[in-house]
Amino acid sequence: MFRILSKEFLCPTVARFEIEAPLIARKAQPGQFVILRIDERGERIPLTLNDWSPERGTITLVALEAGATTRRLNSLKAGDHLADVVGPLGRPAEIGRYGTVACVGGGVGIACIYPEVRAFKAAGNRVISIIGARTKELLIFEEEIRRFSDELHVTTDDGSYARKGFVSDVLRELLEKGRKIDLVVAVGPVPMMKAVAEVTRPHGVKTVVSLNPIMVDGTGMCGCCRVEVGGKTRFACVDGPEFDAHQVDFDLLAARNRRYLEEERIALERLKGGR
Known part of the structure; x- marks a missing residue:
């Protein structure tokens, strides 16, 4: 216990x-x-x-x-x-001295990326953090992230706080302005991570994402968390959870994550009904 x-x-x-x-x-x-x-x-x-x-x-x-x-x-x-x-x-993040690292977090992914922000800063990198949420009320860990960031950008989808827009918009602007970024790490909803990957792809910036597939045992036995990376099947629990964003099949990942939505709905209704 x-x-x-x-x-x-x-x-x-x-x-x-x-x-x-x-x-x-x-x-x-x-x-x-x-x-x-x-x-x-x-x-x-x-x-x-x-x-x-x-x-x-x-x-x-x-x-x-x-x-x-x-x-x-x-x-x-x-x-x-x-x-x-x-x-x-899972495999630990590859923390090292890269130069300038952009850490991008969306939603609850902000909490997930926090230890990496801290670790990249401790390793001697310049850390640019970009965090976002749907609304001001849902934004978390702003001050914790700020503490270890050389530069912090905050967005909300509805514009209720800071800049209106998405984290990928901020990253795109930084790259289009010629800012040198040596590594991008993104954690958040699948559509957000896919958008970050597409922003960095034409600039050739190494980009890593932490994947969140359905998972059961977490030790590579069940295969439930399989994802496609570079055309090959990988298990997020033992091969990841972090992978090269430019190699991930995000559409397949999103489809697999939707597989049990009906069962989830039924389970939630039962819980609400006290069953």
């Missing part, structure tokens, strides 16, 4: 949890994730590590209410326990 030490809502549908998990905290690296179950009959869901403290023996996870399981998760409180938390899983 893994005890929840603290829980807070960052916005109406996104909650942050600090969880007691000393063995995971000792080994965690940027870009990795865990798989958790709320109880013995629960669904296994992957969540990217947002932060960790080997000294405290804790990890921090951020969850967006996207279905029945994440709604149940976000209803928990400090003092509650999770049945399982397995990790750290």
Whole structure:
């Protein structure tokens, strides 16, 4: 059992949890994730590590209410326990000294990219962060990202805060103005990551995305998280989750992520009905 030490809502549908998990905290690296179950009959869901403290023996996870399981998760409180938390899983991000790194986060992906922003800065890079959300109310981690960024750009889809538009618009403008960017890392919704890849492709800028396919075991056995990269099948859990954005088949990824929408709808209705 893994005890929840603290829980807070960052916005109406996104909650942050600090969880007691000393063995995971000792080994965690940027870009990795865990798989958790709320109880013995629960669904296994992957969540990217947002932060960790080997000294405290804790990890921090951020969850967006996207279905029945994440709604149940976000209803928990400090003092509650999770049945399982397995990790750290996946290949760590390739942190190094590249020069200028643009870290692009959309929605809850901002929380996922935060440890990479911090790590790239610590490695001696100039870090340009571009973060965005649909509305001001849904924007998270602005100040945390700002702390480790040499330059921060913020967008909202509806213009309710900062610049109106998309993160890909900002990146496109920077590149068209001739800004030298040596590496782009993007985490967020599939359409956002695809848009970032198309922006950087004509400029030949190395671009990495963290993929979020449906996942079950997280160790490469089930094949549920398979994605197509460079025309070959890869497993996001063991080969990723980070891949060359210019090689990813985003349309196939989006189609696979929609596969169980009806089952998710039914599960959510049952949860709301108390069944």
